[in-house]
Amino acid sequence: MKLAILSRGPNCYSTQRLKEAAVSRGHSVRVLDTLRFSIDLRKGEPDLYYRSKHLSDYDAIVPRIGASITYFGTAVVRQFEQMDVFTTSASAGISNSRDKLRCLQILSRHQIGIPATTFVRERKDILPAIERVGGVPIVVKLLEGTQGVGVILAETVQSAEAIIQTLQSTKQNVLIQRFVSESRGRDIRAFVVGDRVVAAMRRTAQGQEFRSNVHRGAIAERVILDETYCETAVRCAQIMGLRVAGVDMLETKEGPQVMEVNSSPGLEGIENCTQLDIAGAIVDYVAAQVDFPEIDLRQRLTVSRGYGVTEIHIPAGSKFIGQTIDESGLPELDINVLTLYRGTTVIPNPRLKRTLEPEDRLLCFGKMEVMRSMVPERNRRKRSPKVKVLSTDVPTHETTP
Ligand SMILES: Nc1ncnc2c1ncn2[C@@H]1O[C@H](COP(=O)(O)OP(=O)(O)OP(=O)(O)O)[C@@H](O)[C@H]1O
Numbered sequence: 412m413k414l415a416i417l418s419r420g421p422n423c424y425s426t427q428r429l430k431e432a433a434v435s436r437g438h439s440v441r442v443l444d445t446l447r448f449s450i451d452l453r454k455g456e457p458d459l460y461y462r463s464k465h466l467s468d469y470d471a472i473v474p475r476i477g478a479s480i481t482y483f484g485t486a487v488v489r490q491f492e493q494m495d496v497f498t499t500s501a502s503a504g505i506s507n508s509r510d511k512l513r514c515l516q517i518l519s520r521h522q523i524g525i526p527a528t529t530f531v532r533e534r535k536d537i538l539p540a541i542e543r544v545g546g547v548p549i550v551v552k553l554l555e556g557t558q559g560v561g562v563i564l565a566e567t568v569q570s571a572e573a574i575i576q577t578l579q580s581t582k583q584n585v586l587i588q589r590f591v592s593e594s595r596g597r598d599i600r601a602f603v604v605g606d607r608v609v610a611a612m613r614r615t616a617q618g619q620e621f622r623s624n625v626h627r628g629a630i631a632e633r634v635i636l637d638e639t640y641c642e643t644a645v646r647c648a649q650i651m652g653l654r655v656a657g658v659d660m661l662e663t664k665e666g667p668q669v670m671e672v673n674s675s676p677g678l679e680g681i682e683n684c685t686q687l688d689i690a691g692a693i694v695d696y697v698a699a700q701v702d703f704p705e706i707d708l709r710q711r712l713t714v715s716r717g718y719g720v721t722e723i724h725i726p727a728g729s730k731f732i733g734q735t736i737d738e739s740g741l742p743e744l745d746i747n748v749l750t751l752y753r754g755t756t757v758i759p760n761p762r763l764k765r766t767l768e769p770e771d772r773l774l775c776f777g778k779m780e781v782m783r784s785m786v787p788e789r790n791r792r793k794r795s796p797k798v799k800v801l802s803t804d805v806p807t808h809e810t811t812p
């Protein structure tokens with residue numbers, strides 16, 4: 412295949428390793444500076460120029476987009492998507508995972524453990540917010556901090572308020588998060604490629620430090636994650652629209668709590684710690700998937716007028732409970748069930764013989780008008796619009812139950 416790595420740092424470890432891995436597997440590979448693209452838009456022909464020359468055909472890209480160039484970088488990736496070039500991270504996935512709030516907002520509707528978190532603006536909303544996440548101690552976080560900078564532990568309500576107000580007075584957006592004390596000074600980085608975790612490490616802070624960032628002296632060790640942790644990490648990546656992702660989790664008695672998902676996870680730390688060839692795993696995955704570029708459902712579905720993807724919820728007491736999908740009459744109404752969500756289980760392409768249970772959620776494709784009538788009036792009023800076209804947080808490919 413012909414692969415492009417989008418990176419501003421041709422000599423950085425991750426870029427070098429990806430390049431090496433591609434070359435050693437006989438692929439053609441180039442490192443392209445993300446900021447040297449020109450995006451050309453013309454009717455029916457999305458196109459790209461690189462260093463003002465027409466870009467030749469590529470089979471796949473691996474974007475490594477730093478936080479400082481998110482806008483332009485995601486625009487370039489979006490252009491490759493319009494040109495049906497396979498990418499390891501969807502442009503929307505990069506944007507969605509870029510700040511901690513947006514990432515947690517998207518994850519929060521799914522059955523994925525996250526630390527209780529709130530986001531407030533007004534001074535008078537701070538105290539109630541601290542109480543809602545369980546009271547002090549709490550963690551105060553800048554939305555776009557990295558390497559532990561902007562992650563502060565507040566032991567008392569007074570210090571929490573003072574920290575939040577100080578940060579807000581400098582126009583910084585901050586999150587208030589429950590301090591997960593069981594995991595003090597430790598976290599897990601799971602490295603996801605496709606639909607599996609290819610490597611994982613536990614980072615442990617030294618001394619009194621509660622932040623387990625390697626830049627703050629934390630020590631990393633290889634770990635083999637159990638099924639729950641692996642599944643959580645893989646689902647997070649899928650929900651975000653990332654086929655390569657670094658998922659950071661805290662360990663608790665109730666299982667993993669996801670702090671964030673990184674769209675350009677570094678390779679150096681994890682390869683050194685685990686001695687695994689992660690660059691190779693990424694390149695092999697891309698080579699196997701290159702014929703299946705990401706499809707943005709929302710863009711494509713609006714083409715067939717009146718049709719869309721919506722989620723139908725089966726509440727307790729629904730007449731559909733105990734019926735099979737076939738008996739429910741959905742197929743007759745020309746509604747296809749794409750995925751069934753049952754608790755933490757995701758069942759892609761459920762069989763018509765499958766019986767519906769209370770609280771099932773069905774991701775369906777069909778005529779919007781018909782599907783709208785499937786949602787009870789009460790439900791529609793409670794949370795309108797309950798029936799809606801799901802956007803980018805539709806998993807792109809599913810884990811088996
Ligand atoms: N809610 C929490 N409870 C306990 N410890 C936490 C919590 N949030 C963060 N930590 C600790 O602080 C460290 C840094 O937090 P986090 O990863 O959210 O920010 P960051 O490392 O600055 O950002 P990035 O991971 O994007 O570089 C974590 O690795 C973890 O050890």
Ligand SMILES: [Mg+2]
Binds near residue numbers: 624659
């Ligand atoms: Mg971190």
